[in-house]
Amino acid sequence: MEAEVVIVGAGPTGLLLAYELGLAGVPALVLDKAARPDEQPRANGLVGQITRVLAYRGLLDGLPVPPVAVPRFPFGPLSLELDRLPTSPLHVLPVPQRHLEELLGDAAIRVGATVRRGHEVTGFEETGDAVVVRVQGPGDQYRLTTAYLVGCDGARSFVRKHAGIAFPGITSDEVVRMARVTLPPDEVDIADGTLTARGVRLALMRPNRTATGSLTIAPQAMLDPTAAPDVYILAVAEPLSADVPDTVTLDELRESVGRVLGTELPITGARWPRVTVANSRQAAAYRSGRVLLAGDAAHVFSAGGAALNAGLLDAVNLGWKLAAAARGTAPAGLLDTYHAERHPAGHRAILHTRAQAALSVAGDNAEALREILGELLRHPGPLAHLATLMEGAGAGAWxxxxxxxxxxxxxxxxxxxxxxxxxxxxxxxxxxxxxxxxxxxxxxxxxxxxxxxxxxxxxxxxxxxxxxxxxxxxxxxxxxxxxxxxx
Ligand SMILES: Cc1cc2nc3c(=O)[nH]c(=O)nc-3n(C[C@H](O)[C@H](O)[C@H](O)COP(=O)(O)OP(=O)(O)OC[C@H]3O[C@@H](n4cnc5c(N)ncnc54)[C@H](O)[C@@H]3O)c2cc1C
The missing domain is CATH 3.40.30.120 (Glutaredoxin)
Structure with a gap:
């Protein structure tokens, strides 16, 4: 057997799982089809219990700031005023995803993992006591035999599809065009959590809903102190039309802003353009025999902030159980507790992200919902309940x-x-x-x-x-x- 555990995907989930396995004495082999890590910016930070888990593991020692319990955090279009509570239950850590992946990758290699980039998994079969994996390397195809195969291969997971695991859920009826844009400082006024430009006042970091869509904007420096002060993260959502393009030009982005706000913003440049349609889905099973799923391969969410928390906590839950199973020292049933514990946790994240999406739609019904929930959230009990749900700790006492x-x-x-x-x-x-x-x-x-x-x-x-x-x-x-x- 070439490796006791083969992990498909060297994204954050696969790399943390490799670290967790190494910590438990099992050196994993990680295969990623991309020749090098994706440079496109993705998450700007972590939200939830994973921030504290990584800090206790010592994996954040190289970062300038530790996780903090935040005084405020968006819940869809609402703001959770967590400073009303004696202690905020919600923790965040500003760290660009790329940097996090570097920390996790270095840590995984330190504990014995091997990461092969440019190696795509193209097939696999279970043979009773092993899994035979087909891999397309940079040169030749080859086969590997492993005790367990874990799909950490993202939302479009090949492993999930090849294992025949269903991925039920819903697809949004909106298309989102996003980019890092530049706005000239002399045309923008930022005060009290709002941005004003060309007579339009927008809340920062939260969807600003109009009759034709919604627009979310935030200075990148709010999330990444090293960012230039005139760079903003912009996302514009509009009803889904028949064709969803792969990308968006600067002019198309300006037009989309114009359709939603009724006026254009003074955008002078755009980097990392991207077009997405949000999905909210969860794999029906996180384990099928010797094949397991974690991270985006197991769940995708319709609101920001939940994905990395859920995916990385999957890795922490799975690592020690899988290490014991691979060594043959696990109690009967231990590996099945991975699905039993993490599938409900994923479902709870689906619930709060769908609720955020429902709160963000236009119309009088959603407006009424926003008003009533806003009233409820002025009470400590519901506020703490929702923040704890977003913290995403699994069931049980930590x-x-x-x-x-x-x-x-x-x-x-x-x-x-x-x-x-x-x-x-x-x-x-x-x-x-x-x-x-x-x-x-x-x-x-x-x-x-x-x-x-x-x-x-x-x-x-x-x-x-x-x-x-x-x-x-x-x-x-x-x-x-x-x-x-x-x-
Ligand atoms: C613009 C953007 C902003 C985001 N912001 C946030 C945020 O603020 N907070 C948050 O929590 N999340 C955010 N996310 C989501 C977050 O980026 C994902 O949840 C995260 O990347 C999932 O990690 P993963 O390791 O599970 O999968 P991925 O990061 O998708 O990694 C999967 C890896 O598998 C590899 N792979 C795929 N198929 C194969 C194969 N057959 N063989 C070998 N390798 C394969 C891929 O090359 C890839 O490297 C954002 C995403 C985007 C796109």
Missing amino acids: APDALAGPAAAYAREQLRVGGTLLVDTTEGAELGAVVGPWRSHLTLVEAPGAGVCALVRPDGYLAWTGETGEGLPEALATWTARRGAGT
Whole structure:
């Protein structure tokens, strides 16, 4: 077997999965059909729990700013005023996607992954205990045998289609033309979260809806402090017509702005033009035998900000489980918990992004919805509920938040190195006697009197808590790798 795990796609999801596998002792092979990383700018940052997971893993050490709990964040056309809450539950990290991919790629290679660019996966067959993968390399075609194949190959995933996994959902009835545009500083006035140009006043960072479409604009420097101050990220949505062009010229972009606003903006240049039609879809299954899906291959969303959070959290959930399965040390059923945990999480992200899309449409009904939801969001309960939904943490208790005192500190330290942690707070260090066959697969910390005992999974979720060893053997048997286990 050439590699225990083959990952298709060296985007952020594939690279983080390769890192997670390496951390758990399984060096992955990553194949990407593109000869070099895509230079086209995509995400400007991360939103949600993944920011904190990556920080605890130590993967953001090279960045100038850590994740922050934000005082405000858009929810479709509304603004969540999170500074009304004692603590904002929503975390963001401004980092261009390209830079994030460099950090993740370097980290994956450091823990033993191999990344082959210019290698396209063109077919695969499962043979019972392995997957035979066909690859078109820069020169020849070749075959690889692997225990598991993971499709991190984006929204149009070949792996998903070839595995016959359905991708149900909806396609937007709007086409979006977007680009990084230049607006001359002397023609633009920015104040109080708005931009005024040629007599038109626009809210920044949120869709500005008119009868003919909507326009979203933000200075790029709001998201990337190194950006030139006259560069803006512009997206113009209009009803979908029969032909969707592949790209958009500067004149077409100006015309689209004119149709939506009724007047043109003083756009003097455009870079990275792009035309998209939003999809909101989720793979029916994240696992089919020895083939798994993660990231955009598993889900795409109709509003910004959710995709990387969902995709990268897939990778963190899957990595340690797949490593144990590939080594043959996983408890029975462990790998199936990937779909069981991450499919509902993807569905929750589908829900809030579709709700944002529904709130953004024109018309009196949507206006009423915006007004009522706006009223509800002045109350702390609904505001915290929605922000927590957008944070996107999976179901269950996450040790850095759920534990207190020294136990929480041990959990945070453990997240840097990965692996399972057992914090034994009993006076007589009683748990050591229970862990027998799992002992070599976990870190045991004895901390008498430091709160509850806890078994913490490699992704930081609590597998068990208790005052004594009651229930611990069952939790260990469900969640923890051990020698001689089977998948
Ligand atoms: C303009 C734009 C702005 C965005 N802004 C945001 C944002 O603000 N926040 C956010 O969360 N998300 C944003 N997104 C979405 C985000 O970019 C994606 O969610 C993210 O790239 C998905 O990562 P991935 O690794 O799952 O897939 P991708 O990044 O799509 O990577 C898939 C990789 O698979 C490779 N591949 C495909 N087929 C094969 C094959 N057969 N063999 C080998 N390799 C293959 C491709 O070459 C590619 O490198 C934005 C997207 C765009 C286009």
